[in-house]
Amino acid sequence: MKTVMNGDFAASYGAMTSDVKFVAAYPITPQTLIVEKLSELVADGELDASFVKVESEHSAMAACIGAQAAGIRTFTATSSQGLLLMCEVLHWAARARLPIVLANVNRAVAPGWSIWADAQDSISQRDTGWMQVYAENNQDVYDSILMAYKIAEDNDVLLPMMVNLDAFFLSHTSEVVDLIDNDKAKEFLPAYDPEYKLDPKNPRAFGALTSPEHYFEFTYKMFEAMEVAKKKITQVGKEFGDIFGRYYDMTESYKIDDAETVLVTFGTIAGTAKESVDRLRKEGKKVGNLKIRVFRPFPAEQIIDALKNAKRVVVIDRDYSYGNEGAFYTEIKGALYDANLRIDTYGMIAGLGGRDVSTTVIKEIVEKAETSEPNKTYFIGVKK
Amino acid sequence: MNEKKELRLSIPKEEVLQPGHLACQGCGASLAMRYALKALGRDIIVDIPACCWAVIDGPFPYSATNIPIYHTAFETAAAVASGVTNGLKAIGNDHTTVMAWAGDGGTFDIGIQALSGAAERNDDIIYTVYDNEAYMNTGIQRSSATPHGAWTTTTPVKHYRKGWKKDLDSIMVAHGIPYLATASIAYPEDMIKKYLKAQKIKGTKFIHVYAPCPTGWKSDPAMTIHLAKMVVETNIFPLYEVENGKYKINIKPKNRKPLDEYLAMQGRFKHLPQEEIEYLQRTFDEKWEILLKKEEHFG
Numbered sequence: 001m002k003t004v005m006n007g008d009f010a011a012s013y014g015a016m017t018s019d020v021k022f023v024a025a026y027p028i029t030p031q032t033l034i035v036e037k038l039s040e041l042v043a044d045g046e047l048d049a050s051f052v053k054v055e056s057e058h059s060a061m062a063a064c065i066g067a068q069a070a071g072i073r074t075f076t077a078t079s080s081q082g083l084l085l086m087c088e089v090l091h092w093a094a095r096a097r098l099p100i101v102l103a104n105v106n107r108a109v110a111p112g113w114s115i116w117a118d119a120q121d122s123i124s125q126r127d128t129g130w131m132q133v134y135a136e137n138n139q140d141v142y143d144s145i146l147m148a149y150k151i152a153e154d155n156d157v158l159l160p161m162m163v164n165l166d167a168f169f170l171s172h173t174s175e176v177v178d179l180i181d182n183d184k185a186k187e188f189l190p191a192y193d194p195e196y197k198l199d200p201k202n203p204r205a206f207g208a209l210t211s212p213e214h215y216f217e218f219t220y221k222m223f224e225a226m227e228v229a230k231k232k233i234t235q236v237g238k239e240f241g242d243i244f245g246r247y248y249d250m251t252e253s254y255k256i257d258d259a260e261t262v263l264v265t266f267g268t269i270a271g272t273a274k275e276s277v278d279r280l281r282k283e284g285k286k287v288g289n290l291k292i293r294v295f296r297p298f299p300a301e302q303i304i305d306a307l308k309n310a311k312r313v314v315v316i317d318r319d320y321s322y323g324n325e326g327a328f329y330t331e332i333k334g335a336l337y338d339a340n341l342r343i344d345t346y347g348m349i350a351g352l353g354g355r356d357v358s359t360t361v362i363k364e365i366v367e368k369a370e371t372s373e374p375n376k377t378y379f380i381g382v383k384k
Numbered sequence: 385m386n387e388k389k390e391l392r393l394s395i396p397k398e399e400v401l402q403p404g405h406l407a408c409q410g411c412g413a414s415l416a417m418r419y420a421l422k423a424l425g426r427d428i429i430v431d432i433p434a435c436c437w438a439v440i441d442g443p444f445p446y447s448a449t450n451i452p453i454y455h456t457a458f459e460t461a462a463a464v465a466s467g468v469t470n471g472l473k474a475i476g477n478d479h480t481t482v483m484a485w486a487g488d489g490g491t492f493d494i495g496i497q498a499l500s501g502a503a504e505r506n507d508d509i510i511y512t513v514y515d516n517e518a519y520m521n522t523g524i525q526r527s528s529a530t531p532h533g534a535w536t537t538t539t540p541v542k543h544y545r546k547g548w549k550k551d552l553d554s555i556m557v558a559h560g561i562p563y564l565a566t567a568s569i570a571y572p573e574d575m576i577k578k579y580l581k582a583q584k585i586k587g588t589k590f591i592h593v594y595a596p597c598p599t600g601w602k603s604d605p606a607m608t609i610h611l612a613k614m615v616v617e618t619n620i621f622p623l624y625e626v627e628n629g630k631y632k633i634n635i636k637p638k639n640r641k642p643l644d645e646y647l648a649m650q651g652r653f654k655h656l657p658q659e660e661i662e663y664l665q666r667t668f669d670e671k672w673e674i675l676l677k678k679e680e681h682f683g
Contacts, residue, residue, distance in 0.1 A: 021474045024467060050474035052466055055501030062460035062498065066431065066467025069454055072475055074467075092457055198429045198452040198468065200480055205447035207455035214444055 001179045007170030008033030010138040010177050011103040011163070014145030015075040016047045017185045018101070021192075022074040024052040024063035026082060029115045030171040031105045034077040057082035061089035061100075068098040069206060071197035073149065076100070079167065080107035080121045087125060093160045094129025095218065096207055097225075099152030099192075100160040101145060102130075106267065106318075107167040108353040116354020117166040119267065123319040123327045129222055131161040131229055132296040134266040138175040140293075141165045143246055146180065150189050150236050156228045167354065169268040180244060188243055226297040233294055250299035252291040253306050255281065259288030261366055262310040264303075264332055266292045269316055269350075269357050276362035287366060292328060300335040307336060312344050314369045316362075318351045325349075325377040344374035350381065394573045396422045405448035407440045410605025412595030412612060414440055415569040416514045417449070417485070420593075423579035424510075426451055428481040429472075431465050433495065434458040435487030436521045436597075437514070459494040461486040462502035465509040473508070481583055483510040488529035489519045492550050503559040506587040510579070513590075516597035517549070524600040531620075532667075533660050534652045536600070541655045548667070553592055557626050562587040564626040568594040570612035574623060574634055581625075594621045602651020614646045619672040624679070631679040643668065 005013070011034045015023065023042070025035045041047040050067075054060045057078050064074040078086065083104050093100050108118035122132060133148065135141040141163060148161040165171060180188075196204065210218065233250050241247030254274045256262050265273040270291035280287045290306045292299070307313055313336070317326025324330065329347035336343055346369040351357040365380055372378065400421035407414035413436050421428075431454040432438055438455055442448050456464045465484035472480055484502075486495055491513035502509060518536045519525040526536040528550040539545040556564050563585045567575040575593070582589035596612050598605040615621040618641045623634040643665055647653040656664075 022467070022471045024463075024470075048474075050470040052470050052505065052507070054463065054466070055497060055504070058459065059463035059466075059498045059501055062457065062463035063467030063470070065456065065460075066454065066464035067471030067474075068467075069464075070429065070468045070471045072471035074471070088457055089460065092460075198454055200427045200429065200452055203426075203447075203450055203452045205441060205444075205449070205453035205455070208441065208445075208447065208453075209439055209443040209455075211443060 002176055003179060004174050005138065005177050006033065006172050006174050007138045007141050007165045008105070008172070009037050010142040011077055011145060011165065012037035012041065013177070013179055014142040016041055017180050017182065018075070018146050018149045018189060019073065019186065019191070020075040021049050021072045022064070022067040023049055023076065024054050024060045024067070024074070025076045026054055026057045026060050026078070028057070028079045028082040030107060030167045031077050031079040031082070033171065034103060057085045058089060061086045061093060064100050065089060065093050065096065065098060068100050069096065069198050071192065071194050071199070073192040074100050077103040079105035080109055083121045083125055084109065087128065090125055090128040090130060094222070097158040098160060099149065099158055101148045101152060102160065102162045103141070103145065104162050104164045105167050105171045106164050114353045115167060117169055117268070117318065117351065118353050119164070119319040122162060122164050126296060126327065129159060130296065131159055131294065133161065133163045133294050134292065135163060135165045135170065136268060136270045136291065138170055138177050139246065141170060142177050142179070143240065143248065146185060146189060147236050147240055147248065151229060151232045153192060154232050155195065157225050157232055159222070159225050159229060164267065166268040184243070188240070230297045230299065248293065249302070250294040251302040251306060252293060254289040254291070256288030256290060256306055256310070258286055259310060260286040261312040261314060261369060262307055263287065263289045263362070263366070264292060264313060264315040264328065265289060266295065266328065267318065269318060272357060272359055273316070273362055276359045279359055280363065280366060285366065295328070298331055300338065303332060303335045304339040304341065307343065308339065308341055310343055312346070312369055314346045314348055314365060316348045316350055316357070316365065320349050320352065329377065346372065346374060347377035349377060349379045355381065395576055398422065400426060400449060400451060402448050402450060404442070405440050406442060407436070408599045408605070410598040410608040411440070412569050412597060412608050413437060413514045413516060416512070416593045416595045419569065419572045419575050420512060420579050421449065421451065423576040424481050424483065424583055427479060428483060429454065429468050430483045430485050431456050431461060431468065432485050433461040433490045434521070435490050436516070437485060437487070439521060458490055459498055461490055461495050461498065462509070462511055463498040465511065466502045466505070466507040469508045481510065482508070483512060485512050485514070487521070488513055488515040488517060489527040492529040492552050493527050500559065503556060503561050503588045503590070506561065508586050510582050510589045510591060512593060514593045514595040516595050516600060518600050520597045520600040533656050533664055535655060536652070544655060556590045560629070561590055562628055563589040566592045566594070566621065566623050568612045568616055568621060568623060570609045570616065571623060578625065600652070603649055607649055611646065611649060614641065617641045618643045618646050618668065620646065620668050622672065622675055624675065629682060631682050633675065633679050
């Protein structure tokens with residue numbers, strides 16, 4: 001059923017279509033519409049779930065950990081400071097191998113207070129063991145949540161997944177979203193029934209003191225799970241497409257076959273970049289776009305394959321790893337190095353704190369790459 | 385007379401806690417768990433944050449309790465329990481008891497926010513704080529449950545702890561929870577009765593268990609029960625219940641014992657000058673009077 005809704009509502013409906021039984025969340029702008037809509041859905045009986053209105057994001061994740069460990073499908077949503085407060089328990093959820101799904105509205109980190117789009121929040125939680133998806137539009141938000149449960153709950157994966165959506169550009173912007181019928185969704189995503197859970201009939205202790213003799217192997221198992229997840233994400237994306245007509249993968253290539261300059265983008269910037277590619281091609285420039293939809297696990301193989309014929313790789317980061325460069329830029333270069341590809345790269349930091357990255361800005365970025373020294377980082381549009 | 389007396393045990397025979405756990409000699413916290421589980425049985429899920437019990441239950445892949453145990457982060461005992469209980473209810477399980485089991489540091493200090501949240505929502509959990517009056521698992525650092533006058537590694541003798549133990553019980557009563565009780569491991573029948581009562585009540589139940597720690601208190605491990613008894617006889621830690629706002633003191637010592645002997649049995653107090661001992665005595669007596677008044681007015 002096609003309807004018009006903002007990105008926050010798309011996240012709420014994504015959770016509802018996924019038949020979550022438990023939600024614990026704490027409000028933070030611009031995620032508030034997610035918890036408000038979920039409260040309504042639960043109150044109206046449209047979503048048969050328990051919604052615990054906790055006193056902090058830390059407790060939101062802790063409560064989800066408890067419920068999920070008891071064998072119940074859970075959902076939460078947050079943004080920025082809230083995600084940062086969760087940091088400790090994000091690690092906990094992942095190392096406990098709990099397939100929790102979280103919608104994070106990408107918002108800048110304070111100070112100064114900013115409620116606008118910036119991926120610093122989720123990028124700073126990159127190494128918590130969560131899989132990370134960056135949505136391009138509201139349909140992507142909705143579909144990604146349903147797929148996230150399918151991928152995360154796979155017995156060979158069992159890792160939590162974070163679906164990121166840009167503040168305001170998605171969270172508060174209305175678009176057409178095609179909602180999936182509940183029965184069809186259940187066929188795609190069966191009820192959650194984990195092999196191991198907190199069960200008085202089959203008592204086990206989880207997360208006990210772990211000596212150097214065992215800890216290493218627990219981490220190794222997460223490495224294995226992330227490797228499996230790469231295949232599952234592709235597989236589930238295809239399966240989803242075959243059923244619902246919308247195909248997804250870890251990356252998405254746009255007009256890169258003959259492209260000399262390939263933009264590498266994520267989130268809403270990817271959408272704008274595709275429009276920019278069309279405009280620049282009209283000017284005779286051979287430009288393409290590679291969207292990184294999944295950042296963890298990192299799709300190195302797909303990236304190498306997509307970029308191997310490029311003359312110029314231009315990575316746009318809406319984040320900055322203090323003292324180094326954009327996080328995506330570092331990792332893209334790493335992938336190219338592993339494949340012995342010595343291509344000119346450009347790290348372009350843009351759009352921080354919600355500054356608009358329009359087609360004009362992207363055109364500037366391409367021109368900057370054409371005229372600047374390669375293998376360096378540039379901050380785009382800095383006011384001097 | 386050949387009258388055959390029937391032995392009636394109010395303490396259930398079954399031992400849920402098994403031998404082989406890692407508690408220190410004379411550990412009050414291990415007895416606390418033993419009695420709590422005797423009362424609550426096996427249809428239970430317990431979550432344990434960082435505290436002595438994170439170690440006592442045993443390292444991976446062992447567990448001394450043979451019940452579902454969830455080890456969790458320091459400040460999350462109440463929140464994880466909220467998740468478990470509400471999650472179970474969402475799938476129709478109304479019978480399994482959910483208990484958070486935390487030390488005083490994880491309760492009085494770092495966990496108080498999550499505990500307050502759970503209590504305010506009146507989530508259906510039993511929250512136990514086993515109180516050994518300092519961060520014992522990390523090596524005897526002061527917490528806000530450490531009593532005035534005590535030595536710890538962060539309140540060395542020259543700067544021993546000054547200031548009163550946080551009155552967490554009153555804070556919990558102020559949340560309007562349906563049930564709060566204090567208990568001491570020297571009174572297992574009283575303690576078990578309280579757990580049985582708590583299990584039948586819906587909502588947040590808070591049980592504050594006094595659990596001596598010979599390692600941290602520098603006391604004789606053989607004297608643990610004795611200390612847990614004396615603390616009640618001196619009115620330092622009165623045994624009482626607050627059920628729906630109504631106070632009931634369970635034990636009123638006929639002749640309150642002076643606290644000198646209690647203090648003298650613990651190395652953590654041995655530096656205390658006489659005037660501090662007198663000050664402690666006066667203050668504990670005052671606190672007892674306040675409790676009596678609470679019972680009188682809100683009994």
